[in-house]
Amino acid sequence: MAFEVIPAVDMRGGKCVQLVQGVPGSEIVSLDDPLAVALEWVGQGAKTLHLVDLDGAIEGERKNAPIIEKIVEACSKIGVSIQVGGGIRSFEDAASLLELGVSRVILGTAALQDPGLVKQLADSFGNECVTVALDAKNGKISIKGWTEECAHTPVEMGQKFEALGAGSLLFTNIDTEGLMQGVNPLPTKELVESVSIPVIASGGVSSLDDLHVLKQTGAAGVVVGSALYTGRFTLEGAIEAVRTTR
Template identity: 85%
Template sequence: MVFEVIPAVDMRGGKCVQLVQGVPGSEIVSLDDPLAISLDWVGRGAKTLHLVDLDGAIEGERKNALIIEKIVRSCREKGVSIQVGGGIRSFEDAVSLLELGVSRVILGTAALQNPELVKRISSAFGNECVTVALDSKNGKISIKGWTEECMQTPVEMGRKFEDLGAGSLLFTNIDTEGLMQGVNPVPTKELVESVSIPVIASGGVSSLQDLQVLRETGAAGVVIGSALYTGRFTLEDAIETTRCK
């Protein structure tokens, strides 16, 4: 099975940023021109890009929609898959992105608050077009830009959304996200073993060894942000390290 390395392009206020544990104002990276950055990742070997409108995730308004549209149109021509999250709150939001050429829409808060939305999108476009984001803090699901904690666990929600038609899950361990202190593979492995759909891991990657650890959990891939932007390793090295041999 191919383990996919997916660069993150998180956007806030029109810039490409990396936050510490999703907290606004904690930027450790703030770069202009997300389109140029996206195209650079593609040039370096990325087959999928992970785009997040952080303004949408935190405030509920997709302020970076036009930038995302430019990225999708430019990268689609190169055969790159694009997954987009942040502020997708309705069926209409999802339709607009999928018709634009986005490969997968990522539903977080909207899926938790309106689970039937997952089923509706899956029925209309196919389950491969729907990814549900399960963000976990202290073993519980967090929503609304990680500002509210729910009682449910990732395993409980993963099984539920698989039944509702989600084609994949994006699991972010908030406890390690953005800290650059390494990964905790245990919760990822628990989720992978609890569902039959692909699980993409995220949160805490700071070394090439972390990638190997996550690959061994059975995850289908990993989203990487801060480690790439701060030069801990290159995308080329990450792809080579995780290639099946």
């Protein structure tokens, strides 16, 4: 599988934003038209888009659902995969997105609070449709928009959710997320080596070198946000860079 660079389209209050460390009010980017942003990334070569309803993640209410629906409708026509997270708290929430045409739903808090939901969705829609988000701070899992910490490690939870039927994992290192100071590959590498399903990395990418470092962990891809939005590199440049490195 080729290492994939996946642009993030994070939404809060109907706008496309980038937060520092996931903290509301810390926006470093705020753009009025998430659909236009999504289509711009597609135009630059994105094969997958990473959509996050931050209102859903933080407050539990998927306020940006109408915008997500528009993006899915536009992108599914041209063969672009969509993965969606943020505020998916129930089987019904996830099923409605998958029936809409979303390729993968990303379960974070809901999976950790109700692990059986992962198995239920995998049984109903297939393993490949279910991604579990493992967001870690100081080596421990965080939930509820990164406001609460659990006692479990990413490796423990990764192995558990693989056994329950998750088709992939999204691993975010909160310690580096949004700081634009580079990545720490060790937690990603440890998780990749502990499971047999694909792991997508996230958090802290600020240069093309960071992409190379994460590719070498064995991760299947990386979600990139702030570095693209602040012009550290272009999506086209990132796709070319990972294509030509081993």
